[in-house]
Amino acid sequence: xxxxxxxDRRRRSVKNIRKITRTMELIATARFKKAMDRSVAAxxxxxxxxxxxxxxxxxxxxIVHPLLDVRPxxxxxxxxxxxxxxxxxxxxxxxxxxxxxxxxxxxxxGVSSHVAVSGKRGISALKFRGINMAEHYTTFDxxxxxxxxxxxxAGYLAAYAAGEIDRLDVVYTQFHxxxxxxxxxxxxxxxxxxxxVGELAQATRASQEYEFFPFAExxxxxxxxxxFLSRLFKCFLDAAVSEQVARMVAMKxxxxxxxxxxxxxxxxxxxxxQSQITGEIMEILGGVxxxxx
Amino acid sequence: MSDSxxxxxxxxxxxxGLRCIIVTPESTVLDVRxxxxxLPLFDGQRGVGRGHAPFIGRLGSGEVRIIGDQAAxxxxxxxxxxxxGFVEVGHDSVTIITQRAIPSNKIDAExxxxxxxxxxxxxATGDEAIAAKMQAEETARxxxxxxxxxx
Numbered sequence: 220x221x222x223x224x225x226x227d228r229r230r231r232s233v234k235n236i237r238k239i240t241r242t243m244e245l246i247a248t249a250r251f252k253k254a255m256d257r258s259v260a261a262x263x264x265x266x267x268x269x270x271x272x273x274x275x276x277x278x279x280x281x282i283v284h285p286l287l288d289v290r291p292x293x294x295x296x297x298x299x300x301x302x303x304x305x306x307x308x309x310x311x312x313x314x315x316x317x318x319x320x321x322x323x324x325x326x327x328x329g330v331s332s333h334v335a336v337s338g339k340r341g342i343s344a345l346k347f348r349g350i351n352m353a354e355h356y357t358t359f360d361x362x363x364x365x366x367x368x369x370x371x372x373a374g375y376l377a378a379y380a381a382g383e384i385d386r387l388d389v390v391y392t393q394f395h396x397x398x399x400x401x402x403x404x405x406x407x408x409x410x411x412x413x414x415x416v417g418e419l420a421q422a423t424r425a426s427q428e429y430e431f432f433p434f435a436e437x438x439x440x441x442x443x444x445x446x447f448l449s450r451l452f453k454c455f456l457d458a459a460v461s462e463q464v465a466r467m468v469a470m471k472x473x474x475x476x477x478x479x480x481x482x483x484x485x486x487x488x489x490x491x492x493q494s495q496i497t498g499e500i501m502e503i504l505g506g507v508x509x510x511x512x
Numbered sequence: 513m514s515d516s517x518x519x520x521x522x523x524x525x526x527x528x529g530l531r532c533i534i535v536t537p538e539s540t541v542l543d544v545r546x547x548x549x550x551l552p553l554f555d556g557q558r559g560v561g562r563g564h565a566p567f568i569g570r571l572g573s574g575e576v577r578i579i580g581d582q583a584a585x586x587x588x589x590x591x592x593x594x595x596x597g598f599v600e601v602g603h604d605s606v607t608i609i610t611q612r613a614i615p616s617n618k619i620d621a622e623x624x625x626x627x628x629x630x631x632x633x634x635x636a637t638g639d640e641a642i643a644a645k646m647q648a649e650e651t652a653r654x655x656x657x658x659x660x661x662x663x
Contacts, residue, residue: 260539267535267609271568271600365537369611429600432553432569441570442598445611449537 223495226488230481237477243306244470250361251463257362258394258456265449271442272412275435278428285380286410286443295325296333296375296384296408300391300458301341303357308472310392310400310465311340317402318390322350333384335371337455361463363455372448379408391454392461400461405454410447529581530562531605534592534613541613542592545581549606551599552576552654560601571597573651575616575658576608591616593658595651616662624659628652 276282299318301311318341325332335354336342342355358367378384387408392400431438532549534542549560552574573595580588597610631652636645 257538261537263540264535264537264609267600267607268598271598271609274568274600365611428566430565430567432567433555438568438570438598441596445597445609448611452537 223488223491226484226491230484230488233477233480233484237474237481240470240473240477244467244474247307247463247467247470251460251467254361254456254460254463258453258460261449261452261456265446265453268442268446268449271438272446274429275431275439275442276412278431278435282412282439284410284439284443286376286408286447287412289409290385292328292330292385294331294333294384296335296378296387297321297325298371298375298387298389299334299336299338299341299345300359300389300454301336301338301344302458302462303339303360305340306469307462307466308469310462311338311344313402314390314392315341315344317404318345319348321388321390321404333378337458359455359459361459363452363459365452368452368455369448372451375408375451376444376447384408389451389454391458392465394457394460394464397464400464405450407447407450407454410443529604530560532578532608533605534576534594534608534610536610536613542578542590544578544590546578546590546606547581548579550575550577550579551606551608552594553599560606562604564601564603566603567601569599569601571599571608571610573654575654575661576613591658591662593619593655595655616658619655619659619662621656621659621663624652624656628656 272282297318299314301314305311322332322334333353334345334350335356336345336352337356337359339357342352342357345352356371375384375387379387386406389405389407391403391405393403393405394400529545529547530549532542532544532546533540547561551558551560551569552572554570554572557574558569571594574593576592576594578590578592580590593614593616594608594610595612597608600607600609628649631645631648634645636642
């Protein structure tokens with residue numbers, strides 16, 4: 220009986236785990252949808268900023284700004300975006316691996332780096348690897364707040380303007396589609412002027428001649444930091460969406476795996492129970508035969 | 513929302529009024545048809561009606577007043593407080609791109625007054641700090657004014 224009972228106990232605990240993973244999958248799905256909506260809503264701002272930048276470029280004003288200047292890197296800032304929680308497949312480990320690559324590269328080039336990490340998982344992993352972190356944040360979850368991102372961004376802009384950093388790389392998980400997300404390193408500073416995209420490019424061609432108030436350069440001075448902040452915000456949003464997708468997929472796989480385990484355990488349990496019953500019948504028959512003789 | 517509607521430079525004869533859109537990094541806050549829009553540019557107010565010459569301007573802190581389209585709701589005024597940003601005016605569209613937009617009637621007037629007093633009382637030394645203080649004070653004052661107007 221002992222074996223069958225142990226199998227039954229295991230089957231029950233696997234069933235409980237399956238309930239938990241199934242719930243986590245559903246929660247991640249709901250959060251993913253919300254995060255995705257936020258990410259889509261934020262796209263409009265970026266595309267309109269880009270459109271204005273193109274209009275400025277078309278007006279003949281040279282796009283010259285300290286944020287666009289590429290200078291030799293003496294001190295690089297690296298911002299790593301990970302999750303606060305695990306159970307999301309390779310999401311955190313991929314980002315951490317990518318960030319270790321970036322940090323290793325800076326070290327081999329003799330460039331000192333200023334490391335900031337968002338997410339408990341990333342903080343503990345980098346601490347374990349002996350990386351000195353200048354900043355860490357644990358407040359970003361599935362709904363990154365623009366104001367909080369703006370504060371971080373303003374800090375980087377000030378440091379860049381003061382010459383304390385010469386470059387900013389953000390390591391995060393880019394969201395391509397539900398089926399594909401990849402850990403990427405994006406250089407946000409110095410800023411790259413954005414490329415025109417499809418519909419916008421056509422719109423620019425047909426667009427009217429604009430007047431600028433007060434003048435194009437002054438608008439450029441304001442628009443480039445805004446463009447930087449919106450890109451940084453996009454990284455946070457992408458990371459949030461990717462984390463939820465990763466958790467959704469991981470929990471779906473865990474639920475399916477638990478289902479398989481339960482099936483296997485049930486089969487073994489039934490077999491054990493059956494053989495036990497057969498054994499007992501044999502014992503009774505043996506006893507009857509013994510009494511007869 | 514399709515971009516083609518807003519970026520189309522040809523004035524559409526059948527439509528009346530302007531399309532007014534307010535976009536923040538988090539979402540599109542407002543998308544309405546309007547008759548007239550008063551914008552807080554960096555150096556003062558500017559009114560825009562249909563057929564205004566296209567321009568791109570820097571915004572200061574202040575209130576955007578949108579007078580509703582006759583067809584939609586005559587004379588309705590939508591007041592929204594914006595904190596800096598840009599405006600792009602086309603022939604039949606006004607797009608406001610700002611980092612923060614709050615409907616004026618949702619601003620807590622008491623809190624706005626306290627914020628203004630706090631900024632006003634702060635002591636700033638050095639050119640940069642003074643400039644930052646002036647900027648913050650202007651924003652706080654504009655916010656307070658927007659809250660008072662809404663009451």
